[in-house]
Amino acid sequence: MSKRVKVGIIGSGPAGLLLGQLLHRAGIETVILERRSQDYVLGRIRAGVLEQGAVGLMDKAGCGTRLHSEGLVHAGVNLAFDGELHRIDLEELTGGDTVMVYGQTEVTHDLMDARAEVGAPTIYEADKVQPHDFDGQSPYLTYEKDGRSHRLDCDFIAGCDGYHGISRQSAPQNILKTYERIYPFGWLGLLADVPPANHELVYANSARGFALCSMRSLERSRYYIQCDLNDAVEAWSDEAFWDELRHRLPDRLAQCVTTGPSIEKSIAPLRSFVAEPLRFGRLFLCGDAGHIVPPTGAKGLNLAASDVHYLYEALAAYYRDGSEAGIDGYSAAALARVWKAERFSWWFTTMMHRFPDDGPFGQKIQEAELDYLVGSRAAATSLAENYVGLPY
Structure with a gap:
């Protein structure tokens, strides 16, 4: 079967x-092809901090009502180190910018509902999706659904x-570069389902490793601790997790x-990755x-939005x-913002985590960096500007 659509x-x-x-x-017709089921997509537990730019795009898409009624506006973020808590006033340092805590699952739900309401088609469990002829003027997609082959021009x-x-796998490998x-x-x-430990996010640097106190709502909390890549989730009981978190x-x-x-409990590896061009x-x-x-700094979902x-x-x-x-400028414009967010996420990750090869010198450098950050308005402003999101 064959069908034609603009995008x-x-x-x-x-x-x-x-x-x-x-x-x-x-007024631009689209069809979305998704390999997984709708329930699977909605079941993914992901990020929950939105920059103002992402919030603005949800409003522009007509999907901001529940976000504004249920999302939590955060005007600051906290750094914990050396036994103390230090607040970075995002709103004051950026001239009014804030972030919104609203789970990616909720964003997905709102967008799915809006798409269903207008009758725009999403084909779930589309198998063997493959793009073709995108180097010419007439690209098309092929896929299988319910045992039948389909073509989307x-x-x-x-x-x-x-x-x-x-x-990305379909992009010409002689052109594609990855970092x-x-x-x-x-x-x-x-x-x-417990109330958060603090009303704003807390990023903690400790001798035992990094920890993050986050949330999805006032009744649902999300916590993270730095762990070994070889750790198994099954080896961590809830009690062991809570004990280790409090120690940090x-x-x-x-x-x-x-x-x-x-x-839900899971282990996620951390990586920085960029493909060029886009x-x-x-x-x-x-x-x-x-x-x-890396999730430090909450840039993944926000970069997708940009x-x-x-x-x-x-x-x-x-x-x-x-x-x-x-169209000609898309890749350059998007990558300029991507690389700035990559830099920020790398810097924030490097400053807040314990690296096995850094030793005592590396730990002292981290301590000096953090001490400078909370004591310098210029340094704090740089963090705040990046955390709330650089302008499009």
């Missing part, structure tokens, strides 16, 4: 759904299918940790398909007035 989107994560909703509101293909997706750094540790994360926090904060049974003819890479950041911003603006201009300037 074929691979992947129904936040990047694909957000791009599809923005394009729909601009389109003007453009947006690859929003994540790090392991087919989009990567693998970190020698992971994050053990625990989700629990200042005493005053540790006493505020409310424990409870875990809803455009191959009429195929565009967007979000995790083109880049990965890619969507640039790609949406480019495609809207093309269909509105025939201009290809945005």
Whole structure:
């Protein structure tokens, strides 16, 4: 079976759904192909801190109502080290910018609901998706569904299918360049229906390793501790996790940790990764398909949103007035912001974690960096500007 659409989107994560909703509101027809089921996509536990730019895009997509009613506005962020808690006033240092705590699962839910409401098609459990002829004027996608082969002709293909997706794998390897750094540790994360230990996020540097106190709501908390890459989730009981977390926090904060049974517990490796370019003819890479950041600094979902911003603006201009300037400039514009976020995430990760080969000298450098950061308005402003998100 064959069908024609203006933009074929691979992947129904936040990047694909957000791009599809923005394009729909601009009168540009899309079809989203997703390898997994809808329930599987909604079941993924991911990031929960949105920059103002991402919030603005959700509003532009007509999906901001629940976000503004249930999301938590955070005007500051906290660094814990040497037994003390130090608050960085994001709002004051940036002239009014804040971040919004709202889970990626909720973002996905809102975008899925909006797409269903307008009847825009998403094909779940589409198997063997493959982009073709994107180096010419007539690209198309093939896939299998319910044992039948299908073809989707389109003007453009947006690859929003994540790090392991087919989009980047299909790019010509003689053109594609990749840059990567693998970190020698992971994050053990625990989700629990308990009130958060602090009303704002806390990033902790301790002699035992990094810890993060985060949240999804006022009743649901997300905590992380730095762990060995060879650790097994099964080796960590809930009790062992809570004990280790409290050991890595200042005493005053540790006493505020409310424990409870875990809803979800997992270990995530950390890596920095960038693919260049993000455009191959009429195929565009967007979000995790083109880049990965360590979760320190909460940039993954926000970088996907900024890619969507640039790609949406480019495609809207093309269909509105025939201009290809945005399409031609998409990769450079998106990558300029990507690399700045990569730098920030690398710097923040390096400053907050214990690295096995750094030794006492490395620990002293971290302590000096943190002491300078909380004592210098210029340094704190730099962190604040990057944390709330650089402008598009």
